[in-house]
Amino acid sequence: MTSEHVRGRLSEVRRAFHRHPEPAWCEFRTTCRLVEELRGIGVDELHVGRDAIAEDERMAVPDADTLDRWYERAREAGVDPGVLERLVGGYTGAVAVLERGEGPTIGLRVDIDGLHIEEAAGESHAPAAEGFRSETDGTMHACGHDAHVTVGLGVLEAVMASEFAGTFKVFFQPAEEESGGGKAMAESEHMDDVDCLFAVHVGLGHPTGEVVAGIVEPLAMAHITATFHGEAAHAGNAPQEGRNTIQAASRAVSDLYGIPRHADGATRMNVGRIEGGSASNVVADETTVWGEVRGETTALMRYMQDAFTRRVEAAAAAHGCTVDVDVVSESPRADSDPDLAALVADAARGRADVDTVHESAPFGASEDATFLMRRVQEADGLATYAVVGTDHPGDHHTPAFDVDERTLDTGVGVLSDAVLAAAEDHR
Numbered sequence: 001m002t003s004e005h006v007r008g009r010l011s012e013v014r015r016a017f018h019r020h021p022e023p024a025w026c027e028f029r030t031t032c033r034l035v036e037e038l039r040g041i042g043v044d045e046l047h048v049g050r051d052a053i054a055e056d057e058r059m060a061v062p063d064a065d066t067l068d069r070w071y072e073r074a075r076e077a078g079v080d081p082g083v084l085e086r087l088v089g090g091y092t093g094a095v096a097v098l099e100r101g102e103g104p105t106i107g108l109r110v111d112i113d114g115l116h117i118e119e120a121a122g123e124s125h126a127p128a129a130e131g132f133r134s135e136t137d138g139t140m141h142a143c144g145h146d147a148h149v150t151v152g153l154g155v156l157e158a159v160m161a162s163e164f165a166g167t168f169k170v171f172f173q174p175a176e177e178e179s180g181g182g183k184a185m186a187e188s189e190h191m192d193d194v195d196c197l198f199a200v201h202v203g204l205g206h207p208t209g210e211v212v213a214g215i216v217e218p219l220a221m222a223h224i225t226a227t228f229h230g231e232a233a234h235a236g237n238a239p240q241e242g243r244n245t246i247q248a249a250s251r252a253v254s255d256l257y258g259i260p261r262h263a264d265g266a267t268r269m270n271v272g273r274i275e276g277g278s279a280s281n282v283v284a285d286e287t288t289v290w291g292e293v294r295g296e297t298t299a300l301m302r303y304m305q306d307a308f309t310r311r312v313e314a315a316a317a318a319h320g321c322t323v324d325v326d327v328v329s330e331s332p333r334a335d336s337d338p339d340l341a342a343l344v345a346d347a348a349r350g351r352a353d354v355d356t357v358h359e360s361a362p363f364g365a366s367e368d369a370t371f372l373m374r375r376v377q378e379a380d381g382l383a384t385y386a387v388v389g390t391d392h393p394g395d396h397h398t399p400a401f402d403v404d405e406r407t408l409d410t411g412v413g414v415l416s417d418a419v420l421a422a423a424e425d426h427r
């Protein structure tokens with residue numbers, strides 16, 4: 001066990017995670033692999049699976065077949081069966097704890113999941129050219145969460161090797177991409193005593209050498225599905241007997257885009273997927289619409305959510321159908337605390353590999369780290385969401401996304417210095 005177990009091979013560790021991306025709640029192999037690294041580092045407490053989260057608070061959990069498929073894949077890959085067994089049913093993720101005597105409890109939250117995207121295979125895409133492209137078709141680390149896991153491990157190791165006094169916890173959170181894991185992790189008992197929480201993301205349009213100390217104004221969001229139920233009928237013989245769910249869904253979609261703007265601030269609405277019906281000569285008896293709403297504040301998101309529900313219900317009623325509206329997952333708004341962000345900014349300014357430091361910047365997207373941030377802030381603690389810039393050739397969530405690996409060392413350095421400063425400040 002050396003104090004450079006992870007920090008001496010950050011790229012290698014990141015690439016190993018990059019090769020095997022797993023979607024929300026299916027991070028079986030990822031969790032086993034990160035536990036292996038944590039054992040190499042030698043932490044004082046390690047909580048995995050059901051012990052890492054509030055098990056009843058998971059959102060957007062995939063169906064049992066999907067979970068089984070990914071579980072099997074991890075088993076076949078030869079991961080530690082003892083760890084894997086504890087993740088059965090999609091209870092992925094881990095919380096690692098360092099106990100270093102008297103002092104505050106500082107937390108760091110990183111996310112670990114990948115996306116349903118087919119990774120670029122051309123020579124201009126570094127992971128393909130250098131042999132660490134995703135080995136799982138249709139799944140990709142296209143948002144940098146492979147880098148986040150690596151940074152989380154590196155910071156843990158750096159804090160361990162330092163004079164840090166207090167308790168340090170790293171939250172390896174599953175299912176961020178579906179806004180499904182934040183609440184479950186926020187509600188776990190491991191968050192009870194956290195005085196200061198850091199969360200981190202790479203890139204997001206900020207180039208290598210740039211650091212944002214505290215993101216503000218993330219959009220609160222909710223993923224919603226609406227399933228319309230009607231009555232099938234012969235489209236030629238007896239169309240009047242049918243209750244057409246495609247008609248209801250179509251009306252709902254156009255009405256949804258007509259939800260008025262709100263004077264209090266920005267809102268968003270999107271329908272990204274529709275599935276229903278069986279053939280052109282049959283009145284469709286079931287159609288599902290997948291949508292999402294966002295708002296600058298949690299209240300604005302609720303306004304959109306209510307308006308969404310009213311419109312799909314009205315559209316269903318107009319066509320004699322019924323509709324089940326299901327909020328699959330959601331995340332609130334939370335802003336970084338300037339006092340804690342200032343510690344990240346100070347840590348960043350002290351480094352040769354950082355040339356631009358922003359105290360804060362608007363997010364413009366959504367994140368379920370906000371659940372953890374709010375949990376800490378509501379208990380009078382401090383939280384900040386930092387961005388460590390990275391040159392990324394493709395946008396986030398596209399096949400050509402990649403990170404500049406120099407960012408790994410920058411992220412570990414900035415965050416571990418900020419963690420030490422927070423512990424010092426809180427004494």
Ligand SMILES: [Zn+2]
Nearest residue numbers: 143144145201
């Ligand atoms: Zn992300």
